[in-house]
Amino acid sequence: MKNIPLYHVEPIRDLKEMLEKSAKTFGEKAAFLKKDIPGGPYVPVSFNQYKEDVDALGTALIKKGCKGERIAIIGENRYEWSVSYLAVVNGTGIAVPLDKELPVNEIVISLNRAEVTTIIFSPKLTEKILACKAQVPTLKHLITMEQPDPQRAEAEEAPYYSIYDLLREGRELLAEGDTAFTDAVIDRDAMQILLFTSGTTDVSKAVMLSHKNICENLMAMSSMVYIDDKDIFLSILPIHHTYECTCGFLCPVYRGSTVAYCEGLRHITKNMAEGKITMMLVVPLVLESMHRRVWDTIRKQGLAKKVKFALRLNSVLRKIGMDRSKKLFAKVHESFGGHMRLFISGAAAVDPQVSKDFRNFGILTIQGYGLTECAPIAALNRNCDFKDDAAGMPMPGTELEIDAPDAAGIGEITIKGPNVMLGYYHDETATKQAIDARGFFHTGDLGYMDKDKFVHITGRKKNVIVTKNGKNIFPEEIEYLLLKSPYIAEVVVYGEAAEDGETIVKANVFPDYEKIKEDAAAGLLETDTPEAVIRAEIKTVNKQLVSYKAVKDFLLRDTEFIKTSTQKIKRYIEDNQAAH
Template sequence: MKNIPLYEVRPISTLKDMLESSARLYADKAAFLVKTEEGGSYKPITFEQYLNDVNALGTALISLGLSGKRVAIISENRYEWTVAYLAVVNGTGVVVPLDKDLPAAEIKNLLLRSKADAVFYSGAKKNEVETIASELPNLQYLISLDDTQSNGRIVSYKSLMEKGFELVNGGDRRFIDAKVDREGMSILLFTSGTTDKAKAVMLSHKNVCSNLMDMCSMLYIDHNDVFLLILPLHHTYACTCGFLCQIYRGSTIAFCEGLRHIVKNLKESKTTVLLAVPLILESMYKRIWDHAAKDPKLLRKLKLGLKISKILKSIGIDIRKKLFKPIHDNFGGSLRLFISGGAAIDPKVVQGFQDFGIHCVQGYGLTECSPIIALNRDVDYRNNAAGLPLPNVRVKIHNPNEEGIGEIVAKGPNIMLGYYEDEKLTKETIVDGWFHTGDLGYIDEDGFLYITGRKKNVIVTKNGKNIYPEEIETLLNRSPFIAECVVYGRESDSDGDIEVAAEIYPDMEKVKEELGTENPDEEQVRKLIEEEVHKVNRTLVLYKYVRHITIRDTEFEKTTSKKIKRKYDSKK
C-alpha cells in the first residue's frame, strides 16, 4: 500500500453545524448557480443567502406545527429542493425525498408508508399530488414550490418564505436554536431497487456527516470547484456526493437544465468536477470516438496523439491538455475530474478519460451506507477496483470461496440505523454490526475492493461453477453494435444444465451503418449480433460462453439512477 496521507478536513457533527460553519467560512462565495429562465445566464446564490433561506423556511415550517414531523419532497432538481431538505433536517423533523418519476399510485404508497405530514412538490407534480392528497388524511400541508398564493391546505413556498423571514426578523429563533439529535432518524430514503420493492432506509446526521468527512479526506475537493448537478437529488448518491459534499467543502453547485444541455451547461458554469453514473460517462466517451471515426484523418491524429502522450508521460512530461484541447474545450475547458458511481463502470472508459487528461475515479456504496463504502483516491487508484475502504469504515469478505470471492460486508459510523418498520429485514442485513451488502467481491493485497456482481444475480451451474453476469455484460457492451444487455441463467433445452443467456438491445444506428442499409431485416441484425457475441465468447472460459441470445427492439426499463431493472431470476 502507498500509505499516502489523507487530506485534512474540518470536523462536523451535524448537517446544521456543517451549513452554519460553511456560511461563516464562505459567506459571499456562490453556493449555487441557478437559472431563473430557460436559456438565460447563471445567477449566483451565496452561502450566506442559502443559510438565511434555510433558516427562514425552517422557522416557517415550525410555525405550521411541523416540528418533529415527516416532510416529503417530490420535485425535479432545483434550488428550492435543497432549501427544503436542510430546512427539514436541520431542526424541523424527518425529510423524505421521493422520486419524481414514480407513478401516482407509488407516490401515494410511499407517502402513506412514511406517514408524511407535509409534502413539497413542483408544478410538474401538481395534479398528481393534489389528487392523491384527498386520499391521505394524515397529510396536513401541500407546499407548492410554484404557486404564488396559498389556498387552504395548499401552501405557497413563496408565502412560506416571506412568513419565515418575517418571523426570524421578529426574533423567532425556534428553528435557528433547535437542537438536532445527531443519532436519531432524520432522513428516510426509499431505495430504487432494480428487482425488489422499495426498502425504507433510516439515516441520521451522524451517518451522513461521517461519510462526508471520510470521502473528502480521500478525494481533494475545495472552494474552487464547480460541480454540475445532473443526477436526481432524491437519490442518496447525488444528495450526499453532489449536494451536501459541496456545501461542506465550499464548492459551487450549478443546476443542469437537462441531459441534452450538459455540454452547454459545462461551458457556462465552468464546471471542474462532474459526478455521474457509468451510463452517462460511457456515452460521452463513445461519442468522442464516434465523432473521430467519421473523419479518418482526425481518427489517425487522435490515435497518434495518445501514443505520443503516453511516451512523454512515461518520462514525466504531461501535454495531454494541449494535445487533446478540442476534447477539453468540448467539456467547457475547466473540467479536471469525473467521479463515477451508482454502478460499476468499464475500466477502459476510466483509462480512456485519463489518457485524454481528465482524471476519472469510481466509488462504491449503497443507500444503507450513506452511501459510500469505498472510493478510489485521486492519488491512489485502480481503474478496475471499486476503491479503498473509507478511513472509518471496515470492509471484509464474508465466507470467501477458493478464489477469495464472497459477500462484501461493512461496519462503520455511516451504516444506517435500519429499515423503517422492518425489524426482521434489519436483523437479517446487519449482523453483529456488519452490514451485508448483497454484493460479491474480493480485496487485493493492497486493500483495494473489487466487485464481481450482485449475490442474487450470480449464475450457478450444476457442477457448482459461479458466473457473474456483470462481467459478461461489460464485455458485450464494448461492442459498438450493442447498446444495452442483460445476462442471466436459463435451463438448457438440450441437457437441463444452467447456461448463460443474454437479452440484447442493439445500437440500430451503428447496425444500419455497418450493414449499409436503412432497413435491415431481423436475420441480418441477429447475424451481426451473434458475431459480436462469438467474439466475446472467444475471450471467456468455456462454461461462461453465452449460449442463447434474444434481441429486443426497445431499451430496457431503468431506475432513475439509470440502472437497468433486472427482471430475470438467474436459475440456480
C-alpha cells in the same frame, strides 16, 4: 497502495453545524448557480443567502406545525430542493426524498409508509401530487417550489402554499425573534432522513439515516478526494438519491464549492461551458456516452490514428511529470466547457478503458462504491491513488470484510462503520438479516480485496448463475464483454434450466438498431439484420469465455430495459425478463 496522507477536513458534528461553518467561512461566495429563466444565464446564490433561506423556511415550517413530522421532498434538481432538504433535517423534522419519476400509485405507497404530513414538490409534478392528496390520510400541507400565483392566492381554499410565501413568512418570524428553528438541537444519532431504495427489484426498502451517518461520510470522502472552494459541480443525477444528495449537493456545501443545476441531459455540454464546471458525478451510462461522442467526432474528422498516438505519447509524458493533455487535446477540453478536471463515477462499474482515455485527455476519472444503506459511499478511489478496474479503497473509519470467501477470495462484501444505516424502517426482520451480530452490513455484492486493499466487485450475490457441476458464473462479467460491442446498447445475462437439468447461459439484448443500420449502409457490416449481427457479436465474445460461461441463446428487445433512477436495469421485473 501508495500510503498517501489524507487531506485535512473540517470536523462537523451535524449538517446544521456544517451549514453554519460554511456560511461563516465562505460568506458571499456562490454556493449555487441557478437559472430563473429556462435557457437564461446562471444566477449565483451565496452561502449567506442559502443559510438565510434555510433558516427562514425551517422557521415557517415549524410555525405551520411540522415540528417532528415526516416531510416529503420531490422534484428535479433545483435550488428550492436544496433549501427544503436542510430546512427539514436541520431542526424541523424527518426528510423523505422521493423519486420524481414514480407513478402516482407508488408515490402514494411511499407517502403512506413514511406517514408523511407535508409534501414539498416541483410545479412540474402538481397534477401527480394533487392526485395523491385524498389517498394519504396523514397529509396536511402541500408546498410547491414555484413562485406564488396571485390569482390562486385569492381563492378561498388554495390547494397548496408557495415555498416563496413561506420564505417571506419565515423571514418575518425571524425578525420578530422566533428561534424555534435556529436554536433547535440536533440529535445526530436519531433518524432524520428516510430513503426508499430504488433497488433493482420491485420491492423498495425504507432506509433510516442520521446526521452522523451523512456527516461521517462527508468527512471521510473529502479526506480521500481533493475538492475545494474553486470547484464547480454540475448537478445532473437524481438528487433524491443518496449518491447525488450526499456527494453532489451536501459535499460541495461542506467544502465551499459551487453547485450548478443542469437544465437536463440534453443541455449538459452547454451548461458545462456556462457554469465553468470543474467536476461532475456521473453513472457509467453518462460517462460512456460522453466517451463515445468524443471518439465519434474524432473518427468523423479522420483523426483516430493521430489521436491514439497522442494518447500514448501523453501517457508516457505524464509518467515523467510532463502532462501536455490540455495542449494536445484542446478541442476535447473545449467540448466539456474548458474547465473540467474530475469525473467521479458510481452506481455501477465503468469500463477501465473509458477512465484511461479521459485521464490521458487530461480529465481525471475515478470511481467509487456505495449503497443507500452506507449513506452512500463505502469505498472510493483517490485522485492521487487509484485503480481503473477497482471500486476503490475502504473509507477512513470504515471496516470492509469479505464474508465466506471462496478459493479465489471472492465472497460477500460486508461493511461496518459510522456511515452504516440505523436500519430499515418498520422492518426489524430485514434489518437483522442485513446487519449481523458484529455490526457488519451485508451488501449482497460479491467481490474481493487485492493486496493493495482495493475492492473489486464481481457481481450481485442473487444474480450468480450456478451450473449443475456447482460452478459459479457472474452475469456481470459476460455483460461487460457484450457491452463492448458497438451494436449492443443494453443486455441482461441470466441462467435458464435445460431439459437435462443443466443451467444454460442466455442473453436478453437491446441492440443499437441505429448503429447497425448506419454501419450496414456504410458497408461495414455484411447484413443489416439485427439478429444476424448480434449472433456474430455473441460468437466473438464466446471465444473469450470458458465453455460453461458461453452464451448459448439470446432474445432481442425492441425497447430499452426499465431502469432505476441511477440507470441500473431492474433485472427481476416481468417486463425486463422477456423480449419487448
